[in-house]
Amino acid sequence: MRQRYSKMLVYGLVVTAIILAMIFAFVKPGTG
Amino acid sequence: MINKNKLAGAFLISLYSFLVLVPILILLLGPKFVGRPGLLDLSIGCAFVGLAIMAMQFILSARLKKTHEPFGTDLVYHFHRQMGIAAFLLVFSHPILLFILDIRFLRLLNILSTPIRVNLGILALLLLIGVVWMSEYRQKFKIPYWFWKIWHGIFASLMIPLALYHIFTGGNYIDLPWKKALWIIYSVMFTIIVFYDRVLYPLRLIKNPYQIKQVKPERGSVWTISMAPVDHKGFQFKPGQFAWLTAWKTPFSDSEHPFTIASSADNRDEIQMSIKELGKFTSRIKDLKVGDKVFLDGPYGYYSINRYPQTSRIVFIPGGIGVTPIMSMLRTLADRGDKRPVMLFYCNQELDTLTFREEIEDLKKKLDLQVILIITRPPQDWQGEKGFLNSTILNKYLAPEWKSKGTEVFLCGPAPMMNAVEKALLASGFDENQVHTERFALS
Numbered sequence: 001m002r003q004r005y006s007k008m009l010v011y012g013l014v015v016t017a018i019i020l021a022m023i024f025a026f027v028k029p030g031t032g
Numbered sequence: 033m034i035n036k037n038k039l040a041g042a043f044l045i046s047l048y049s050f051l052v053l054v055p056i057l058i059l060l061l062g063p064k065f066v067g068r069p070g071l072l073d074l075s076i077g078c079a080f081v082g083l084a085i086m087a088m089q090f091i092l093s094a095r096l097k098k099t100h101e102p103f104g105t106d107l108v109y110h111f112h113r114q115m116g117i118a119a120f121l122l123v124f125s126h127p128i129l130l131f132i133l134d135i136r137f138l139r140l141l142n143i144l145s146t147p148i149r150v151n152l153g154i155l156a157l158l159l160l161i162g163v164v165w166m167s168e169y170r171q172k173f174k175i176p177y178w179f180w181k182i183w184h185g186i187f188a189s190l191m192i193p194l195a196l197y198h199i200f201t202g203g204n205y206i207d208l209p210w211k212k213a214l215w216i217i218y219s220v221m222f223t224i225i226v227f228y229d230r231v232l233y234p235l236r237l238i239k240n241p242y243q244i245k246q247v248k249p250e251r252g253s254v255w256t257i258s259m260a261p262v263d264h265k266g267f268q269f270k271p272g273q274f275a276w277l278t279a280w281k282t283p284f285s286d287s288e289h290p291f292t293i294a295s296s297a298d299n300r301d302e303i304q305m306s307i308k309e310l311g312k313f314t315s316r317i318k319d320l321k322v323g324d325k326v327f328l329d330g331p332y333g334y335y336s337i338n339r340y341p342q343t344s345r346i347v348f349i350p351g352g353i354g355v356t357p358i359m360s361m362l363r364t365l366a367d368r369g370d371k372r373p374v375m376l377f378y379c380n381q382e383l384d385t386l387t388f389r390e391e392i393e394d395l396k397k398k399l400d401l402q403v404i405l406i407i408t409r410p411p412q413d414w415q416g417e418k419g420f421l422n423s424t425i426l427n428k429y430l431a432p433e434w435k436s437k438g439t440e441v442f443l444c445g446p447a448p449m450m451n452a453v454e455k456a457l458l459a460s461g462f463d464e465n466q467v468h469t470e471r472f473a474l475s
Contacts, residue, residue: 007114010115014121017122020057021078022074022077024073025072028066
């Protein structure tokens with residue numbers, strides 16, 4: 001059970017990082 | 033009242049998440065690179081987070097007791113392993129996205145013509161692949177624990193400076209002073225942690241050695257070593273916790289092995305570890321002599337009855353040598369004159385190799401202890417339980433009140449056994465919060 005929480009944290013961090021990286025990459029002034 | 037451990041855990045998770053995500057947050061806060069391809073920015077963003085995770089891996093694996101306490105060392109290492117894979121995927125996506133953006137980036141792979149900063153970046157990535165591959169396939173390819181441990185440390189320690197050099201010398205993603213400052217802070221943090229873990233900590237262990245007082249054979253190819261602190265107070269541990277043992281070498285050799293402390297937590301004068309002959313190191317334990325100097329680093333671990341002082345009933349389920357933390361808890365309960373009812377389901381392949389068989393019988397006199405032995409290959413005249421522990425056996429011995437909230441279950445054994453018993457416990461009506469495990473696959 002504890003390992004499940006650890007896995008959730010890993011996925012949460014990776015997904016957040018990728019979303020933030022995509023915002024950085026694709027949401028720019030003049031791109032709408 | 034808010035549990036102090038939960039509060040510390042929440043703080044550490046928040047701090048960790050922040051430190052991992054801060055490189056990308058800083059990119060977001062800084063000026064946007066208008067006109068630059070999105071895929072290029074995405075590849076940089078992924079690599080930055082990947083490197084931050086890699087730097088944080090040193091904190092997760094360092095011997096910082098406070099960071100392990102709220103979660104348990106087994107979970108911290110499990111998380112370390114998973115984050116290692118996450119770091120690898122993020123860092124690996126950096127060149128892949130560049131190749132997708134423009135196939136001409138493949139030219140950078142020509143080591144003779146490519147700039148040194150790119151070569152060092154590629155080397156860092158290769159080292160990361162080595163670290164992850166060795167860790168994931170260590171058991172499959174039977175890579176010895178000591179070999180893996182040494183090269184894991186060397187590869188990991190080398191790749192961080194290489195990757196930092198790659199970042200510091202490349203492009204304008206860190207051109208602003210405050211962006212540079214972030215990576216300087218990561219570099220300093222990395223250096224301090226490595227220095228603490230590899231130099232200061234071993235020095236402290238050397239100053240506080242232990243001496244072997246007894247080496248005793250037990251049933252099931254197990255050897256119990258008793259150790260006493262030499263001119264120092266030793267350490268206070270909770271029953272069920274473990275320590276890292278270094279024998280025949282100094283703590284600088286980075287060749288310590290984790291073993292559960294099997295003795296009573298109320299006896300600070302002597303620490304016992306019961307070690308089964310399973311590998312190269314464990315098979316040499318019997319060669320230790322009275323008077324030999326060893327080093328102990330501990331205590332670590334989350335797995336202990338001390339964490340549940342309010343519980344009314346205790347169920348212990350050891351499998352094979354997983355009995356050692358259970359013995360520590362049983363011995364401690366006996367020393368404390370604990371009156372709570374205890375049920376012990378002890379699973380083992382054979383009756384003859386059941387470690388501590390006689391002592392467990394003796395403990396029945398001191399504790400309100402019921403013992404159920406589950407033997408996979410029992411002798412012909414065996415009247416007890418046979419095969420594997422399942423919900424039928426659990427239901428046969430555990431009355432409904434045993435499954436209520438006042439019971440805590442401690443399970444420890446080989447991974448397949450723990451997986452099966454965990455399912456059987458849930459099927460028998462236990463709540464998953466009542467079942468406590470510690471999972472190690474290190475030595």
